Amino acid sequence: MVDPFLLLILSSPSGAGKTTLTRKLQERFPALRFSVSHTTRSPRANEVDGKDYHFVDRKSFDDLVEKDAFVEWAHVHENCYGTSRAEIDRARAERGCSGMIFDVDYQGARQIRAKQPDAVAVFILPPSMTELERRLRGRASESDEVVRRRFAAAQIEIEHYGFFDYLVVNDDIEGAFKHLEGIVLAERSRRFRRADLAERLLRGGKL
Numbered sequence: 001m002v003d004p005f006l007l008l009i010l011s012s013p014s015g016a017g018k019t020t021l022t023r024k025l026q027e028r029f030p031a032l033r034f035s036v037s038h039t040t041r042s043p044r045a046n047e048v049d050g051k052d053y054h055f056v057d058r059k060s061f062d063d064l065v066e067k068d069a070f071v072e073w074a075h076v077h078e079n080c081y082g083t084s085r086a087e088i089d090r091a092r093a094e095r096g097c098s099g100m101i102f103d104v105d106y107q108g109a110r111q112i113r114a115k116q117p118d119a120v121a122v123f124i125l126p127p128s129m130t131e132l133e134r135r136l137r138g139r140a141s142e143s144d145e146v147v148r149r150r151f152a153a154a155q156i157e158i159e160h161y162g163f164f165d166y167l168v169v170n171d172d173i174e175g176a177f178k179h180l181e182g183i184v185l186a187e188r189s190r191r192f193r194r195a196d197l198a199e200r201l202l203r204g205g206k207l
């Protein structure tokens with residue numbers, strides 16, 4: 001039995017734990033493909049081009065916007081980020097791929113949902129603003145100034161929680177992961193995603 005195709009959007013203020021949780025989700029659900037975004041931000045020390053992001057300069061990014069290559073794109077923390085259409089088309093065409101995970105900000109979440117209304121949107125909350133700041137600083141991948149700006153933007157990002165279907169608190173990582181796992185399993189069982197199974201049975205077929 002094939003799992004239904006699921007578009008899962010994960011958003012949060014920077015440092016709340018999206019990347020960490022996305023990696024765990026992919027280990028648990030290897031058939032969920034991570035949507036590799038394009039960005040004009042410089043790579044962090046541990047990031048790999050083509051795996052974490054497609055790192056491009058501003059001119060290349062603007063050319064892609066001009067060609068309408070993005071399903072969504074936005075300015076986030078003074079850089080540009082975008083999800084390419086080709087990324088979703090490839091996943092849909094790939095045998096054995098049961099959906100995609102999008103790590104995007106609230107602007108991207110809105111744009112994806114406008115075009116793909118059945119996408120599921122999850123917002124990750126930090127347990128406190130103090131802990132968020134600690135995690136941002138602890139990641140030690142950005143300058144003090146960048147950390148300060150990202151922390152200042154967190155309030156505005158959290159204010160957009162009302163758009164999302166689910167809110168998950170990332171206090172203890174295993175606890176947060178269990179909630180996310182539960183969301184994927186429940187969403188896969190939604191009637192509109194599984195109606196074909198009942199219809200197949202009714203026609204005398206097997207599941």
Ligand code: ADP
Nearest residue numbers: 014015016017018019020135139170171172173
């Ligand atoms: P984001 O992708 O949302 O910016 P990251 O996944 O990079 O956030 O996490 C930011 C930092 O916080 C990383 O150093 C990560 O290891 C750490 N972290 C993530 N989740 C937790 C948690 N539940 N408890 C403690 N530290 C965490």
Ligand code: 5GP
Nearest residue numbers: 037073074076081082083103104105107108
């Ligand atoms: P980071 O620079 O920490 O990797 O990401 C910064 C922010 O940009 C995060 O909120 C992340 O979710 C968001 N982001 C990453 N890729 C995309 C994308 O393709 N589109 C949009 N709109 N936001 C993105």
